[in-house]
Amino acid sequence: MTTETTTRLTIAQALERLMRHGMPFRFEAYDGSTAGPEDAAHTVRLLTERGLAYLMSTPGDLGFARAYVAGDLEIDGVHPGDPYAMMQLFRSRLTFRLPPPGELVTIVRSLGLSHLVAPPPPPEEHLPKWRRVLEGLRHSRSRDAEAIHHHYDVSNRFYELVLGPSMAYTCAVYPDTDATLEQAQAEKFDLVCRKLDLRPGQRLLDLGCGWGGMVSHAAEHYGVEALGVTLSREQATWAQESIKARGLDHLAEVRFMDYRDVPERDFDAISSIGLTEHIGVRNYAPYFAFVEDRLKPGGRLLNHCITRDNNRSATSTGAFIDRYVFPDGELAAVGRIASAVHDAGLEVRHSENLREHYAMTLRDWCRNLEAHWDEAVAEAGLGTAKVWGMYMAGSRIAFDVDEIELHQVLAVKPDAEGRSGFPLRPTF
Incomplete structure (x- = not known):
């Protein structure tokens, strides 16, 4: 008999049946089967049964990431440090169809029911949300600290290799299309300083300060007393050493500290560059209440963070980002942030x-x-380096197509008479 329910398919044949518009790359599987054009720019190789189990047990970006990071899936024709072109191809031409029930049964049986059981994930993967309760409730102090440790305490040297001398792990601002990354990062920090209208002798608090780039720039170029806080011990150590080496320790300081524990008040300005993504949407109210409490009347806030393109989408960042990059990260549209600031x-x-x-x-x-x-591989391991290449290239595409955005929101704490202290027109 050769009925639909008894036909056995190769891995390549099964994959072809799931493709809505054909195979946009060459595919080779460990069972010897192949599919797709022989002259394709990219070849995807499925090397092991474990890789097949990752793909079948967790369809979508998480299963693909597990197989790729573990080395069970290889991609020719693209450098793992920058798989942008391949991910663009996947996005634009890789579409799947849901076969009729009988055909789907044939595909699953051909590939093996045992492959529906998920293998242990690669060591680079963080715990799923339901297991993170051992670290505390979502966005509790202990769980936030663990999430920051997972992402930021990889290796300072690894970050130096990726981020460059500025050690700025947030969106740069390019004054023109020919500007270098370092020029753009310096312009970002300077733009924040100008929006905050910083002046010598003022006091700045930088929340989630990373490796201290904003703190150092404000102290060196605007003469302010700058305090930065971070939940990453590695960042704080690196930042303090950099501040001292630049001769700024009389003006600048970085503390390994939860921002909620900062005792000082009456700051002239507060900057928050890339922190809001980590605090959780439900915590916007206490977060901005903290900011309001620490600012003096007339003081300014500059909140710089990744945002959604709408308020209808889920605030969660997706399985791959949550497990491998930013555990517990959440994004909301700029209107939601602005409302919380006003409230x-x-x-x-x-x-x-x-x-x-x-x-x-x-x-x-x-x-x-x-x-x-x-x-980078020698410093952090092949799996981690692969994660970073895939995450950064994928995020670039998301910004390209307006799935996510980056907003700077500038706000002020009016005095008792409602005066803002702002000029009639922006000066920055």
């Missing part, structure tokens, strides 16, 4: 979308990773 008693004065700038920043980070690939 805390601050007044929004300006908002700017820098989406295209983040796509360019990610492009340059990927170029750095590709250029320093061997050292």
Whole structure:
């Protein structure tokens, strides 16, 4: 008999049946089967049964990531430090169909029911959300600290290789299309300083300060007393050493500290560059209330963060990002952030979308990773380096097509008479 329910398919044949518009790449499987054009620019190789089990047990980006990071899936024709072109191809031409029940049964039986059982994930993967309760409730202090440790305490040297000398792990601002990454990062910090209208002798608090780039720039170029706080011990150590080496320790300080524990008040300005993504949407109210409490009347807030393109989408970041990159990360549209800022008693004065700038920043980070690939792998491991290449290239595409955006929101704490202290027109 050769009925639909008894025909046995190869892996390549099964995959072809799931493709809605054909195979946009060459595919080779460990059972010897092949599919797709022989002259394709990219070849995808499924090397092991474990890789097949990853793909079948967790369809979508998480299963693909597991097989790729574990080395069970290889891609020719693309550098793992910058798989942008391949991921563009996947996005534009890789579409799947849901076969009729009988055909689907044939595909699953051909591939093996045993492959529906998920193998242990690669060691680079963080725990799923339901298992993170052992670290505390979502966005509790202990769980936030563990999430930050997972992403930021990889290796300072690894970050130096990817981010470059600025050690700025947030969206740069390119003054023109020919600007270098370092020029763009310096312009980003300077733009924040100008929007905050910083002046010598003022006090700045930088929340989630990373490796201290904003703190150092504000102290060196604007003469302010700058305090930065981070939940990453590795970042704080690196930042303090950099501040001292630059002779700025009389003005700048970085503490290994939860921002909620900062005791000082009456800051002239507060910057938050890339922190809001980590705090959770439900915590916007207490977060911006903290900011309002720490600002003096007339003080300004500059909140810089990744945002959704709408408020209808889920705030979660997706399985791959959640498990491999930003555990517990959440994104909301700029309107939701602006509303939370207003509800805390601050007044929004300006908002700017820098989406295209983040796509360019990610492009340059990927170029750095590709250029320093061997050292990056030696420093952090092959799996981690692969994760970073895939995450940055995929994020670049998301900014390209306006799935996510980057907003700077500038706000002020009015005084008791409602005066903002702002000029009639922006000066930045």
